Amino acid sequence: MxxxxxxxxxxxxxxxxxxxxxxxxxxxxxxxxxxxxxxxxxxxxxxxxxxxxxxxxxxxxxxxxxxxxxxxxxxxxxxxxxxxxxxxxxxxxxxxxxxxxxxDIDEETxxxxxxxxxxxxxxxxxxxxxxxxxxxxxxxxxxxxxxxxxxxxxxxxxxxxxxxxxxxxxxxxxxxxxxxxxxxxxxxxxxxxxxxxxxxxxxxxxxxxxxxxxxxxxxxxxxxxxxxxxxxxxxxxxxxxxxKTYESDISRRQAVAMKYCDKLSGSIIKPTIKADRTSVWAQYTVRIKNRDRIQKELKESGIPTAVHYPIPMHLQKCFSYLGYKAGDFPVSEKCAQEVMSLPMNPYLEEAEIDYITTNLNTIL
CATH class of the missing domain: 3.40.640.10 (Type I PLP-dependent aspartate aminotransferase-like (Major domain))
Structure with missing residues (x-):
């Protein structure tokens, strides 16, 4: 697939x-x-x-x-x-x-x-x-x-x-x-x-x-x-x-996200959405160890992933003039090493979600 x-x-x-x-x-x-x-x-x-x-x-x-x-x-x-x-x-x-x-950021959201x-x-x-x-x-x-x-x-x-x-x-x-x-x-x-x-x-x-x-x-x-x-x-x-149909698209994205949450292993850090708000799930982003290996194995199975974002702004060369250094924002730095986004769109079918989650759970 x-x-x-x-x-x-x-x-x-x-x-x-x-x-x-x-x-x-x-x-x-x-x-x-x-x-x-x-x-x-x-x-x-x-x-x-x-x-x-x-x-x-x-x-x-x-x-x-x-x-x-x-x-x-x-x-x-x-x-x-x-x-x-x-x-x-x-x-x-x-x-x-x-x-x-x-x-720095909140580690859950x-x-x-x-x-x-x-x-x-x-x-x-x-x-x-x-x-x-x-x-x-x-x-x-x-x-x-x-x-x-x-x-x-x-x-x-x-x-x-x-x-x-x-x-x-x-x-x-x-x-x-x-x-x-x-x-x-x-x-x-x-x-x-x-x-x-x-x-x-x-x-x-x-x-x-x-x-x-x-x-x-x-x-x-x-x-x-x-x-x-x-x-x-x-x-x-x-x-x-x-x-005109965006409300429906949001609902479908939310349904995909809930299926991911239900089917992914408990060893994966899944997204947290606070009770007083909703998400449109621009990305479904998990946190894992050994990200490079896992991305490579998923790619071999036909499953694309992305990293949003691998280098925090304070460590980007273009912002070096600001004088920040590694360790200044530890939560952002930790998350940047672990986040991985899975396929997310309103059209993902149950069989595709099963395929993605089964492969990821198996690799872990």
């Missing part, structure tokens, strides 16, 4: 006729950027999340940049975030000349440990940027309370958690800003790059709306330094199709 990790081909086939229709409609319209499809998608995002200030943009990375730019983040500002994530989180901070300040944030705050701190890793949101009440105490913004990096809930509220609607990604392999993915940024208040929303078009408030009138961060209509049209 050969397993597909994300099964993007099946995702296409499931809605092929509608995808091809809306794509053809966009091409025939000859209006490719910031048209009716994007406007419809933004309205649909607002309905889905409960956040009335939604903007489609060019990627999840650009969503983070727009939020930081709206806050006027500058050189020597400090943004508290996690070292255990994809580089885009800390990279966007550094791109604006600010300094990423890392805080892999999200930032809220109990360690306050000790990292200085007079230069401007915001907290938690990541909703693998599909589950962090302890947002605690994070928001700290932010309120010190008059800080909170930017949720929700690139992996769009559709997840925290105490009944959707990801991207729990903090000052929410930023997500529609990269093809995300739970809600388009056919290229795409993202969205959400704001709590109207002023930030209007500012980011201008900033995604080079700070332009009307043609050739620029009030801000901005960027070319627009979402194109073709991607918006694709996402409008997918969003």
């Amino acid at each position: 050969k397993i597909d990790f994300a099964n993007l081909g099946k995702a296409y086939e499931e809605h092929r006729e509608e995808f091809e229709k809306v794509a053809l409609d966009v091409m025939r319209s000859a209006r490719y950027i910031l048209g009716a499809e994007t406007e419809d998608f933004e309205q649909n995002l607002s309905i889905f999340t409960g956040n009335n200030h939604a903007l489609g943009c060019s990627s999840g990375t650009d969503a983070l940049l727009l939020a930081l730019m709206a806050m006027r983040v500058r050189t020597n500002d400090e943004i508290i975030t996690t070292p255990f994530t994809f580089i885009a989180t800390a990279e966007t901070i550094a791109c604006l000349g600010a300094k990423p300040i890392f805080v 892999y999200n930032i440990d809220a109990s360690k944030i306050e000790q990292a705050i200085t007079k230069k701190t401007k915001a907290i940027m938690p990541v909703s890793l693998y599909g589950q949101m962090p302890d947002m009440d605690e994070i928001n309370a700290i932010a309120e105490k010190y008059d800080l913004a909170v930017i949720e990096d929700a690139a992996q958690s769009f559709g997840a809930t925290y105490k009944g509220k959707r990801s991207c609607n729990v903090s000052t800003f929410g930023c997500t990604s529609f990269f093809p392999a995300k739970p809600l993915g388009c056919f290229g790059d795409g993202g969205a940024v959400f704001a709590t208040n109207e002023e930030d929303y209007e500012k980011m709306k201008a900033m995604r078009i080079h700070g332009q408030v009307e043609r050739y009138t620029h009030h801000y330094i901005g960027m070319g961060g627009r979402l194109d209509n073709l991607q918006a049209a694709i996402l409008n199709v997918k969003l």
Whole structure:
């Protein structure tokens, strides 16, 4: 048996006729950027999340940049975030000349440990940027309370958690800003790059709306330094199709995850989802010893795996100027050595899950 990790081909086939229709409609319209499809998608995002200030943009990375730019983040500002994530989180901070300040993670959820944030705050701190890793949101009440105490913004990096809930509220609607990604392999993915940024208040929303078009408030009138961060209509049209059945996709991902949990050996450290929240299972990530050997043996059986993420940010060469060293964030470093993601998509069949779990249990 050969397993597909994300099964993007099946995702296409499931809605092929509608995808091809809306794509053809966009091409025939000859209006490719910031048209009716994007406007419809933004309205649909607002309905889905409960956040009335939604903007489609060019990627999840650009969503983070727009939020930081709206806050006027500058050189020597400090943004508290996690070292255990994809580089885009800390990279966007550094791109604006600010300094990423890392805080270690909770060993059960892999999200930032809220109990360690306050000790990292200085007079230069401007915001907290938690990541909703693998599909589950962090302890947002605690994070928001700290932010309120010190008059800080909170930017949720929700690139992996769009559709997840925290105490009944959707990801991207729990903090000052929410930023997500529609990269093809995300739970809600388009056919290229795409993202969205959400704001709590109207002023930030209007500012980011201008900033995604080079700070332009009307043609050739620029009030801000901005960027070319627009979402194109073709991607918006694709996402409008997918969003209609996204609740069902989330349920199917959750069903796959529960089957994994039931069938995997007790010697494997399985994901922990807290009782007051849900996950969209962007990844199903376990922790194991002897990862390289196990990945090799699974690959030989036609089972792909991935490591999200093998090197924490504080140990990446590009962040060496920050002065961190091995041992500074021991939980992140330990998890980076042990995490392994199994195939996860809504289309995994029972026989495939049995094949994956039987092979992994046997190898262990």
